[in-house]
Amino acid sequence: MAAASEPAPLPAVRPPVPDRWRRRLADPTVGIWLAALGVTLLGWIVVTVRGGEFLTQPNITGILQNCVALGLIALGQTMVILTGSLDLSVAYLASLGTLVAAETMAGSDGNMVPAVLAVLALCLGVGLANGLVVTRLKVNAFIATLGVGLILRGWIEDNYTGPAGEVSRSFQRLGYDRIGPVPVSVFLLVAVALALWFVLRRTRLGHHMYATGGDEHAARLSGVRTERTVLIAHVLCALCVGIAALFLAARFGAGSPWAGTEARYDLESIAAVVLGGTILAGGRGGVLGTLGGVTVLAVLDSVFNQLAIDPFFKNVLRGVVIIAAVAVYARGRRRAGRTG
Amino acid sequence: MTTTTATPVQGPVRLGTRLTQTLGTALPVYVLLALLLGALAVTDAGFYEPDRFLAFVRRAAPLVLLAAGQYLVIVSGHFDLSVGAIVTTGVVAAAEIYHGFPGAHWLVVTLALVAAGALVGLVNGLITTGLGVPSFITTLGMMLILEGGVFYWTGGSPTGYLPDDFRALGRQDAFGWLPWAVLVCAVVGAAVWWLTRSRWGRTLIATGDSERAAELSGVATARVRTLAFVLSGAAAALAAVLVGGFSGVSAQAGSGMEFEAITAVVLGGVLLGGGRGSVLGAMAGAFALTALFTLLNLRGVSGSLEPTVQGLIVIAAVAVGAANWSRWRRRSPSRNDQPPPPGTHATTPPAGPPPATETAPPTTAPPTTAPPTAAPSKENPSTGGPTA
Numbered sequence: 247m248a249a250a251s252e253p254a255p256l257p258a259v260r261p262p263v264p265d266r267w268r269r270r271l272a273d274p275t276v277g278i279w280l281a282a283l284g285v286t287l288l289g290w291i292v293v294t295v296r297g298g299e300f301l302t303q304p305n306i307t308g309i310l311q312n313c314v315a316l317g318l319i320a321l322g323q324t325m326v327i328l329t330g331s332l333d334l335s336v337a338y339l340a341s342l343g344t345l346v347a348a349e350t351m352a353g354s355d356g357n358m359v360p361a362v363l364a365v366l367a368l369c370l371g372v373g374l375a376n377g378l379v380v381t382r383l384k385v386n387a388f389i390a391t392l393g394v395g396l397i398l399r400g401w402i403e404d405n406y407t408g409p410a411g412e413v414s415r416s417f418q419r420l421g422y423d424r425i426g427p428v429p430v431s432v433f434l435l436v437a438v439a440l441a442l443w444f445v446l447r448r449t450r451l452g453h454h455m456y457a458t459g460g461d462e463h464a465a466r467l468s469g470v471r472t473e474r475t476v477l478i479a480h481v482l483c484a485l486c487v488g489i490a491a492l493f494l495a496a497r498f499g500a501g502s503p504w505a506g507t508e509a510r511y512d513l514e515s516i517a518a519v520v521l522g523g524t525i526l527a528g529g530r531g532g533v534l535g536t537l538g539g540v541t542v543l544a545v546l547d548s549v550f551n552q553l554a555i556d557p558f559f560k561n562v563l564r565g566v567v568i569i570a571a572v573a574v575y576a577r578g579r580r581r582a583g584r585t586g
Numbered sequence: 587m588t589t590t591t592a593t594p595v596q597g598p599v600r601l602g603t604r605l606t607q608t609l610g611t612a613l614p615v616y617v618l619l620a621l622l623l624g625a626l627a628v629t630d631a632g633f634y635e636p637d638r639f640l641a642f643v644r645r646a647a648p649l650v651l652l653a654a655g656q657y658l659v660i661v662s663g664h665f666d667l668s669v670g671a672i673v674t675t676g677v678v679a680a681a682e683i684y685h686g687f688p689g690a691h692w693l694v695v696t697l698a699l700v701a702a703g704a705l706v707g708l709v710n711g712l713i714t715t716g717l718g719v720p721s722f723i724t725t726l727g728m729m730l731i732l733e734g735g736v737f738y739w740t741g742g743s744p745t746g747y748l749p750d751d752f753r754a755l756g757r758q759d760a761f762g763w764l765p766w767a768v769l770v771c772a773v774v775g776a777a778v779w780w781l782t783r784s785r786w787g788r789t790l791i792a793t794g795d796s797e798r799a800a801e802l803s804g805v806a807t808a809r810v811r812t813l814a815f816v817l818s819g820a821a822a823a824l825a826a827v828l829v830g831g832f833s834g835v836s837a838q839a840g841s842g843m844e845f846e847a848i849t850a851v852v853l854g855g856v857l858l859g860g861g862r863g864s865v866l867g868a869m870a871g872a873f874a875l876t877a878l879f880t881l882l883n884l885r886g887v888s889g890s891l892e893p894t895v896q897g898l899i900v901i902a903a904v905a906v907g908a909a910n911w912s913r914w915r916r917r918s919p920s921r922n923d924q925p926p927p928p929g930t931h932a933t934t935p936p937a938g939p940p941p942a943t944e945t946a947p948p949t950t951a952p953p954t955t956a957p958p959t960a961a962p963s964k965e966n967p968s969t970g971g972p973t974a
Contacts, residue, residue: 383905386858392845393901400894513726526720558742561734569719569727576718 274523274531274575278538281571285542289549298552303427305548312544314431315340315490315497317537319511320518321435321442322486324536327519328446329479330459330528331380331387335395336487336515339372340506342398343491348411348501355414365488372398373484377477395512402503409500421496431493435537438489442482443533455479459528517568518543523575542571612855612867614907619870622877629884640765644757644832646876647767648673648825650869652847653854654778655821657868658814660851661782663794663860664721666815668710669822669847671732672703673840676826678736678744681835685746692752699823706732707819711812721815729844737837744835756831767828774821778865781817790814794860849900850875855907874903 293300319336326333343365350361372394379390423430446452454475457465466472494505506512516526521539524531546567550560626633633639652669659666676699683695710728714721736744755766781787793800793807801807822840829839848858854871856863878899882892 379901379905383901384908385901385904386852388858389849389852389904390901392849393897393904396893396897396900400891400897403890403893513729517723517726520720520723526722556738558734558738561730562738563734565727565730565734568730569713569724572719572723573713573717579718 274578275535275538277575277578278522278535278542278571282538282541282545285545285549289545289552293549293552296553300549300552305552306427307424307429309541309544309548310427310432311429312547313537313540314429314435315494316509316511316514316518316543317435317540318438318486318490318493320515320522320536320540321438321533322483322490323515323519324522324524324531324533325442325446325455325479325486326387326476326483327516327524327526328459328528328531329455329476330462331476331479332391332516332526333376333480333483334388334391334512335372335376335398336483337506337510337512338395338398338402339369339484339487340491340494340511341503342402343369343488344495344498344505345402345406345410345501345503347492347495348409348413348498351411351414351417351495353412353414355416358414358417361417362492365492366485369484369488369491370481373481374477376484377480380480381473381476399507406501406503409498409502411501413495413499418496418499420493421498431496434489434493438486439533439537442486445482446532451475451478456529459530461529514543521568521571542567612864612870614903615854615867615870615874618853618903619874619877622874622881626877626881626884629881637763640763640768642876642880643771643873644765644767645880646873647765647771648828648832649843649846649850649876650771650872651774651821651825651828652843653850653868653872654774654865655818656844656847656851657854657856657863657865658778658781658790659721659818660848660856660858661794661860661863661865662790662811662814663797664714664811664814665725665848665858666707666710666818666822667722667725667844667848668706668728668732669818669825670840670843670845671729671736672706672819672822673826673829673843674837675732675736675840676703676823677830677835677839678740678837680752680827680830681744681746681748682740684749684752688749692749692754695752696755696824696827699827700820701823703823703826704816704820707816707822708812710819711815714815715808715811725844740837742837744837746835748830748835752827753831753834756828756833758831767832770824770828774824775865775869778817778821782865786810786813791861794862796861846875847872853900853903853907 290300299305319340323333323336346368347361347365350364351357376387376391376394379385379394380387383390385393420431420434446455454465454470454472457468457470458472458475462472465475490511491505495501498505518539519531519536520526521542522531522535522537523539524535543564546564547560550563555563633642652673656666656669679702680695680699683690683698706728710721710724713719714724755770757765757767759765760769782791789800789805789810790813792803793805793810797807825843826840833839850871851863851868852858852871853874854863854867854869856868856871878896879892882895887895
């Protein structure tokens with residue numbers, strides 16, 4: 247708004263070096279990682295002052311572990327949001343994914359591969375459904391994915407009343423093994439992040455995603471098959487949710503109908519993506535920022551836990567942090583729009 | 587100043603087509619509502635006995651209020667996800683107030699709640715318009731704050747009770763036959779309908795249609811939008827009074843209502859992203875959604891499968907609405923693979939996943955309001971919402 251409504255920007259006469267610094271700091275990806283660092287330092291100081299220990303091995307492991315599920319889902323969400331869409335069905339899909347994984351596995355190691363394939367197939371189907379409803383039926387993504395989420399929810403509630411299935415022993419190692427202080431699942435997260443980063447930055451598909459999210463009409467006029475791009479983004483998102491569901495199943499040891507909804511992954515993942523500097527309207531942002539956003543949320547959570555803050559009050563603080571962070575971005579963006 | 591903005595946006599071309607256009611966007615929901623009401627009549631012969639039908643309207647009333655408020659926010663190009671939390675907070679707060687002041691007059695408490703709801707809306711609006719935070723995030727954060735706050739305050743389980751005179755609005759009848767809730771609903775509906783016809787309402791719709799055009803015409807878009815958030819918050823608080831009266835104190839009173847309200851508004855043919863749709867359609871959408879719930883109940887669809895049917899019908903209804911509308915509308919390419927003819931770039935956004943919003947609808951956009959090609963993408967970030 248500010249950028250568009252400003253009259254033609256006058257050539258600003260400013261000292262170039264601080265300006266460049268300021269612009270680099272205004273880049274949300276840098277900003278969010280600095281914020282993550284700041285929150286960690288602040289948390290460390292506060293916890294130490296109050297007589298606790300913050301940077302202990304179990305604590306670091308806990309923070310990293312907390313990053314994984316939300317991180318995987320938020321990475322998928324980044325893809326759809328960048329493309330100018332949205333996915334509100336991720337929470338129910340994650341729940342259903344854990345159930346399918348645990349039921350297919352039924353506690354035996356031999357069923358591990360079929361279970362993984364079954365979950366990915368389910369997610370492929372749901373992603374296709376989301377994408378087709380959005381692109382073919384022209385239903386707004388908000389309503390389309392909300393509707394698909396409701397369909398999944400009904401399916402879950404009709405078939406499951408509590409935890410079901412059993413995850414095999416060796417598969418649970420995905421949830422619990424660690425190398426030093428780093429859980430192995432973090433490598434999964436990093437691998438997915440790298441793959442998506444490569445897709446976004448180095449492939450034609452990724453450029454098409456940015457183009458479609460930035461201005462769908464212009465993208466189509468330039469020859470981008472926008473519908474297919476949106477469809478693929480939805481499928482990638484659902485597959486990320488599937489991987490998250492596999493991780494959650496490994497953590498819980500069984501399928502849980504509330505795995506996704508209890509942690510509110512739908513809204514939390516969107517919050518993490520926006521915290522990471524990706525614009526809700528699409529076209530700007532990226533994977534690295536999202537990881538930063540997830541880290542900030544996980545570190546904050548850990549700090550709140552260490553300080554024994556009331557879990558309900560934690561939500562209040564989290565809401566304030568999210569609004570404040572995005573307000574800071576909006577401010578930086580406006581200023582950047584003004585200076586150049 | 588506002589009259590000059592109304593002129594270019596609601597140009598003379600509009601007059602002839604206005605009736606059909608108003609009916610047009612909302613047409614699918616009226617058909618859906620008629621179908622559902624017909625199905626209800628077939629399923630249950632006694633449904634149209636006056637008292638049972640009024641009871642149905644009373645059950646629909648809170649959602650209708652929420653839809654009316656949500657309509658104002660959505661038509662201006664934003665979202666309000668905090669309304670469900672406002673309902674919960676309102677119900678719990680009322681119980682806490684009566685816990686502290688058992689003798690409080692119901693009217694005072696109701697007015698206090700509505701004022702508090704308006705205040706929450708004001709904060710939403712100021713953060714969204716003043717700080718440039720997308721409304722999706724603002725109201726999501728507000729939802730976290732309110733829900734966390736109310737549980738923190740009550741320690742997880744709300745205590746207290748609501749006295750009968752406070753609950754009367756939600757469950758008693760006026761003149762012995764007309765539920766108060768229906769009366770409240772009708773009054774608020776009429777008021778909002780009148781508001782959308784007022785000068786403010788027209789500027790609000792123009793703002794949602796094309797923020798830049800409205801701004802260039804001298805609209806104080808921030809103020810206009812903030813008022814929409816305030817009214818949405820107040821409507822949600824009033825809905826809380828009805829919900830509290832109808833079903834008593836519960837920590838889950840308003841959970842999920844924000845999505846129901848948005849669904850109702852979209853069912854009513856209102857474009858997410860702003861600028862198009864009528865409040866009557868939005869309220870009809872709320873009635874249709876309640877009729878759907880009632881029908882599923884009567885048909886004995888197991889409670890757990892209810893969301894599935896709901897999801898299917900909502901997607902189908904919106905899809906049918908989108909398809910009908912784009913074919914029926916003049917000058918709109920129904921196949922978006924063909925590039926639109928030159929010159930219509932800014933006027934007919936092909937209905938993609940996010941219905942392009944910053945552009946004006948076909949019949950209402952004189953060339954001057956069409957932003958230059960570069961403008962929309964720059965405009966997007968600040969208008970907020972995933973569809974903007």
